[in-house]
Amino acid sequence: MHLFHLSRTRYAFAMLIFGMCLQSGYAVSSTNSPPDFGSNVVILDPSMSASAVQSKVDSIFSQQQSNQFGSNRYAILFKPGTYNNSVNVGFYTQLLGLGQTPDAVTINGGVQVDAAWFDRDATQNFWRGAENLAVIPSSGTMKWAVAQASPLRRVHVRGSMVLDDNGWSSGGFISDSLIDNEINSGMQQQWLSRNSRWGGWKGSNWNIVFVGDDNAPSGFNWPNQSYTVIEHTPVAREKPFLTIDKKGKYSVFVPKLTNGSQGITWGNGAAAGQSIPINKFYIAKAGLDTATTINRALAKGKHLLLTPGVYKLNDTLRVTTANTIVLGLGIATLQPISGLSAMEVGDVDGVKLAGILFDAGVINSSVLLQVGPTGSSASHSENPTSLHDVFFRVGGAGVGNATVSLRINSNNVIGDDLWLWRADHGDGIGWSTNTTTNGLEVNGDNVTIYGLAVEHYHQYQTVWNGNGGAVYFYQSEAPYDVPDQASWMNGSVNGYASYKVADKVTSHQAWGVGVYCFFDTNPEVKLHSAIEVPNSNVELNGIVFHDVTTVSLGGTGEITHVIGGLGEAANPTYQVIRVGGFINDATSGIISSPK
Template sequence: MTMPGPRASDAPRLAAWPVTGRLAAGVVSLIALLTLPLTAGAQPPTAPDLGPNVLVFDPSMPAAAIQAKLDAVFREQESSQFGEGRYAYLFRPGTYDLDVNLGFYTQAIGLGAKPDDVVIRGSVHSEADWMKGNATCTFWRGAENLSVLPTTPAPIHFAVSQGTSFRRVHVRGDVDLWDGGWSSGGFLADSRVDGRVNSGSQQQWLSRNAEWARWSGANWNMVFVGVTNPPSEPWPRKPYTVIAETPRIREKPFLVTDERGLLAVRVPSLRASPSKGVSWSGGEDRGTTVSLDRFHVARAGKDTAATINSALGAGKHLLLTPGVYHLDEAIRVSRPGTVVLGLGIATLVPDRGTLAMVVDDVDGVTLCGFMVDAGKATSPALLRVGTPGKKDHAGDPTLLADVYCRVGGATVGSADACILMDSDDVIGDNLWIWRADHGAGAKWDVNRAKNGLIVGGDRVTIYGLFVEHFQEYQTLWKGEDGRVFFYQCELPYDAPTQDAWRHDGVNGFAAYKVADGVARHEAHGLGVYGVFLHSPTKCENALETPEGPGIRIHHVISVWITGRPGTETTHIRNGKGPAVNASRRTALTED
């Protein structure tokens, strides 16, 4: 489809169109002359340059022009699993008649103070048509802070797997989390669905602080934390884990328009008391609004680690606009309260074997909405939060929300570990940490990576932890008083021999390891899955933990999906629980 180009008479609409070629200077000059308020469809002259892949839409724009642009981006991104395209759609408050189909590395974001300020009359959705309905590779996309009013009785589809988010969304109808084939997600938080949510084929799912009329569907591991009207069938009759209230959470920051009509970032306050349901039911939630002029607005291909660090050192927050950022040194976050917000799954790549980002052991840092991709030179880790120590951050914890790490897949890459979490009191909210099982460099001796997550801090709480395919312990937890609500792990597919995947005479490495000597740890709803494609390898235990009254592990499922004859996960935890193999594919704990 050929898109109509913008006309000079369409000046209020020009901010939504990427500007390239010989027209660029003239269009930029024209935009600089505009003084219309933001609600009229134009950015003020002081608006930062968000780059060509942030598309800002206004209700005054012709719906057909917006739809044409959305369709063009979707065609580019539909099957671009490992491409470099990154996009964010920003919808100013108002009502739109649109079909927003989300491809890879694409976010749809409302700019209102609450979700109902932006109404998409039509659909915001994700399917897996590019894989004939199989959504097990439908990664890296999201929707947040908007409402959807379906124009047909059919549910909207959000058929996704890991590395996706559905946040602060109000659906005035039904939602299906599948579209006819397999799906392996996923994450829904701070959202309201007026109708039914049907999980269909979803293998697992985490819902946190959500509201709906009814949930239907179950497969392997469904976890509900602080949800209004969760399913009532008990474990293990149905694989439902229900935690009545969310112990403590700080919601992910989000873009808004402030009282001047300028873009700003809303930073929600910590909900330290147990909570249930959405944060925005009474209107705007508690928090602070930070003007975008207090952010360094980074552009891939233009900014380097040096320019970003200079801005952070000068006291700026950081907005990563969509793109792939190649780094020759680590980004360093040292100021308490710093917000690092990515758009369009902005991606950091450490090219020289350094970390991509290092966060000092300070209060209240927020890292959200971006991915770290391992480079060719092996990094000791991709992201480090804090340093080993005992600083108390309970009153102002660091938050990691929608943070994803990847080793291999898009490019050849390696890292000893992905995330080192050494600060105390950190909150994690939707983390996918992935050693690639397909794509570029996805081979045992190429995309080398020992561990996905290593937690050294105390009182760390994670909602939605997905860790897959690492070559030693997928997750290694050393800190006290850790809490995990939902865990999903696939063991490595590609261990060539048992000798290559063994330690201290033990077959394999546990998917979830709580270190010896830890006295207090709590985890709810853990799924460990095995796909053994090569030699007849075995994993002795899905989980390994100390024994004792302070170690509380509830609702574990172990599944043998497929494999060579003789492969298995021999026990669920600590030498107990039945094996899963070709004869018995699924085993659950009774607690």
């Protein structure tokens, strides 16, 4: 009796403490309680009323529709089930279904990106995304009118899709997605589709690339139609994604590495891969966490989940453990404030970086993200590091300075939707204000990138020093704000090529390359060549460029040659130049679209 009485007393005391915690607002832990993702992660449940869901998503969109350079960030998580809503996606907003397959979450009403805020011009619809959802558009057609840094992943559109809003759009990306009916690219200037399927494709413009897609266009005639088709994806890993199980437990699912793939990963059910419980992650929050707290967690072997926000870093984040996952939600943003790099990754196997915007600070950083230290030499072919939806910005939201945005020293790295941007509009911009040298520098061997956009840096946009590199879709613009020709000379040569393959390189290939100029500060400026390769008097049959387009946008400035001294000029007279490809051999001859 005494023991029973004591147990009852302890139980009553525990219940008293429980009640006091609830009344005072303290969280009471439970094995089924959701992780604390912070206030900018909105979790929706199909049991909620449609009006409550609509009110929440509309409120976020009203803040973010035109908030191009603001600091607000949002991730909207949909638990499995059906939602009778129409969801507009604004800046720094990410929609994430939490099922094991896209069809576990259905948005019956639609998901869309339009450009009403910018007079139907979608060329500035950046920094947003949707993943792991099924969409039933009420009109029958899903509108996804976007530019760079606005990926669609693991989406099932039960209808058709259009990629513009009756105006220009520029530089979208889709992967691992199924569109039941037709995609119409409209006035989308350039686009990459990887490992996806649709009922049909309509439209083409400057640079449309298909890699590992089930139903890519066929029977076309380059250069009359700007389609570049690669039947199989050589090596890829889909982006990690957040899931929830029937017990309410969260995990991050990491799809397995694939070789020679075609089509979607989830066609026969859940994709192959590994599920990692959320308790293996350190959940960071902007404004609370610092480089010190995050590095402490990384040093203990924790994975890292960056909840939405802008993280001001006075030290470098160091990822040194193999297979570490760093997953950002809601376009989580890392900004160095002391002149150091924002992140450095060790020369280790299998690191996955995903969903992160690196934003340069006022004090110049020599590099924003470095993958592998200088001199990295290990092979990672069995388990490469991969970068998914990783973006870089120098200026735009304010003054920013960075010598190089991304440096890849490790071998076998996979890039999967990368945009490196020295801002051409917004705040803190100008030839001597948001200063840079190069966007991307690749020193590792056998680096593969799907969807690479590099724009407006002061010298070479991309410098490739490693062997065995491969790029599938390249989009680049020279700096708009060159004050005069004398300010932009590479020795005695007019300007810096966008894509520089170093003289020591003996093997490199690129498919679907688009380089553009718009010298609006001084239209008399000329760029000698879009692409620069090793000297033509050396026989290097392993360097091949397939399906290259150069454009003088609106005839504002000139790209005199396509590659080296070859190819016609894109200028006010002939604004678009297309060639099938180039092989850099002893004769440096132009050939017809090598495959």
